Amino acid sequence: MALEVGNLLQAMIGAGEGLGTEVWDKLKNFAIPELHKIAVQIAAIAEHITDYTPEGAKALFDMQVKASIGVIAGMTEMTLLAVQTAINAILSAVRSFVNGAIGFALV
Amino acid sequence: MHARREPALRRRMAGFFILSFLAMLAAACTTVSLVSPYDEQTEQGLSTLYVDTSNFVDRMIAVHGQPAGTFAQNQQFYSDAMARVDVMIARSQGFAVRDTCPSTQFLSRLTDSLPADVRGHVGTLPPGDCQTVVLTALRGAYGDMRDFHRAQGDRGIPESAREIILTGGVGSLLRTAIAIQAAKHVAAQQAGAR
Numbered sequence: 001m002a003l004e005v006g007n008l009l010q011a012m013i014g015a016g017e018g019l020g021t022e023v024w025d026k027l028k029n030f031a032i033p034e035l036h037k038i039a040v041q042i043a044a045i046a047e048h049i050t051d052y053t054p055e056g057a058k059a060l061f062d063m064q065v066k067a068s069i070g071v072i073a074g075m076t077e078m079t080l081l082a083v084q085t086a087i088n089a090i091l092s093a094v095r096s097f098v099n100g101a102i103g104f105a106l107v
Numbered sequence: 108m109h110a111r112r113e114p115a116l117r118r119r120m121a122g123f124f125i126l127s128f129l130a131m132l133a134a135a136c137t138t139v140s141l142v143s144p145y146d147e148q149t150e151q152g153l154s155t156l157y158v159d160t161s162n163f164v165d166r167m168i169a170v171h172g173q174p175a176g177t178f179a180q181n182q183q184f185y186s187d188a189m190a191r192v193d194v195m196i197a198r199s200q201g202f203a204v205r206d207t208c209p210s211t212q213f214l215s216r217l218t219d220s221l222p223a224d225v226r227g228h229v230g231t232l233p234p235g236d237c238q239t240v241v242l243t244a245l246r247g248a249y250g251d252m253r254d255f256h257r258a259q260g261d262r263g264i265p266e267s268a269r270e271i272i273l274t275g276g277v278g279s280l281l282r283t284a285i286a287i288q289a290a291k292h293v294a295a296q297q298a299g300a301r
Contacts, residue, residue, distance in 0.1 A: 067244070073240040074286065
């Protein structure tokens with residue numbers, strides 16, 4: 001029964017190494033641009049304030065606050081998804097390693 | 108000779124224990140779920156709602172300042188949109204694997220320290236997992252859009268509000284909710300391919 005821990009470690013690292021990149025890509029390509037768009041729209045409310053009633057402007061502002069919270073919560077959901085994917089890939093690597101080392105499907 | 112065998116035996120024993128530990132780990136955790144699964148119905152519902160909302164805003168802008176552009180003539184849109192998001196919230200709650208969202212817990216602690224008037228704009232942060240928080244915020248944003256339309260009276264929705272609603276606000280939340288479903292769809296396909 002060959003037990004090459006080094007091979008397992010490489011498989012586990014390989015399964016988990018995409019996590020940082022994926023989270024950063026989501027942050028760079030999704031969350032930051034969305035928060036930027038919201039910031040621009042908050043400025044636009046002030047710029048066009050004469051188009052709106054005071055209550056109307058307040059409602060538009062409240063809408064942008066909710067959007068900001070939603071983008072942050074959405075980014076968190078996608079981060080948790082990336083962590084979930086990485087953990088399951090590591091568990092899969094462990095399973096393959098154990099079954100490969102034993103020679104039959106133990107787990 | 109007997110003494111030379113011992114290190115080899117120890118290595119084999121250590122290997123056996125590591126292997127047993129890994130086997131138990133893999134057997135105990137077939138897969139880990141930190142987020143609710145992909146929901147095709149929600150993804151399709153969000154896409155349709157995005158199209159309907161965009162069309163509605165453009166139609167309202169075209170008739171703003173006219174009776175056909177007032178809230179009174181168009182309030183049904185808001186009831187329908189909010190009811191459609193309510194169904195998505197119910198599905199999200201039904202499929203949830205967590206009952207909290209780490210970032211809203213953090214934001215909640217943060218807003219507690221803000222002055223009361225600022226805190227009033229943020230309001231009470233929605234409960235539930237992160238996907239449910241996004242959908243609840245979306246429902247709230249439709250409520251703000253309705254309040255805006257109503258508050259505008261005869262003015263209706265002017266051209267300058269288009270990007271504020273569709274690029275920021277409601278549009279941003281719709282894109283966020285769609286992006287979550289798209290990411291889950293890709294993850295589910297990748298997991299199926301492994």
